[in-house]
Amino acid sequence: MEISLALLKPHVVRNTYALQQLKTQIETNFNILAAKDLRITKELSECFYAEHKDKFFYYRLTSLMQSGFCYAFILQSESCIQKWRNLMGPTKVFRAVYTEPECLRSLYGLSDTRNACHGSDSTVSALREIAIVFPEFDISRVASQSK
Numbered sequence: 001m002e003i004s005l006a007l008l009k010p011h012v013v014r015n016t017y018a019l020q021q022l023k024t025q026i027e028t029n030f031n032i033l034a035a036k037d038l039r040i041t042k043e044l045s046e047c048f049y050a051e052h053k054d055k056f057f058y059y060r061l062t063s064l065m066q067s068g069f070c071y072a073f074i075l076q077s078e079s080c081i082q083k084w085r086n087l088m089g090p091t092k093v094f095r096a097v098y099t100e101p102e103c104l105r106s107l108y109g110l111s112d113t114r115n116a117c118h119g120s121d122s123t124v125s126a127l128r129e130i131a132i133v134f135p136e137f138d139i140s141r142v143a144s145q146s147k
C-alpha cells in the first residue's frame with residue numbers, strides 16, 4: 001500500500017463548506033493514517049517548496065501557505081499518490097475547469113496558486129513532505145510497505 005501527503009490550502013480551510021467536501025472525499029477514498037490542522041511558518045513553507053525557489057510564483061505560493069491554517073493528511077491506499085492527484089485534477093485551475101469540471105481543483109480552486117490542495121508526486125516526495133509536516137509521525141511503521 002502506498003502513502004501520500006495531502007494538504008488543504010488556507011483558502012479552503014477558511015471555507016467551511018469546501019473543507020467538509022474535501023474531507024469527505026478523502027475519508028471516502030483513503031485510509032487516513034494521520035490528520036491535523038497546522039499553521040505553516042515561513043521556514044516550513046520555504047523548506048516544503050524549496051524546489052520552486054527560482055519560480056516566479058515562489059513568493060506568492062509561500063505567502064499563501066502562511067496566510068492561515070492548512071489541513072494535512074497522511075493518506076494510504078493502493079496507488080495512493082496517483083489516486084489523490086487524479087481527484088485533485090490539473091494544477092492550473094482554469095485548465096481544470098475546462099477539462100475536468102468535477103475535480104477538486106475545479107470545484108474549490110480560485111487561481112493557479114490558490115488551487116485548493118496539494119498532493120505528493122512520488123514516494124520520495126511523500127516521505128520528505130511527511131517528515132516536514134508530521135515530524136511526530138513514525139514513518140518507519142509504513143515506509144517499508146510504501147515502496
Ligand SMILES: Nc1ncnc2c1ncn2[C@@H]1O[C@H](COP(=O)(O)OP(=O)(O)OP(=O)(O)O)[C@@H](O)[C@H]1O
Binds near residue numbers: 057
Ligand atoms: N504557473 C503558476 N502560477 C502560480 N502558481 C503556480 C503555478 N504553477 C504552480 N503553482 C503553485 O505551485 C504549487 C506547486 O506547483 P507544482 O508544479 O509542484 O504543481 P503540482 O505538483 O500539481 O501541485 P502540488 O505540488 O501543490 O500538488 C501548485 O500547487 C500551485 O499552488
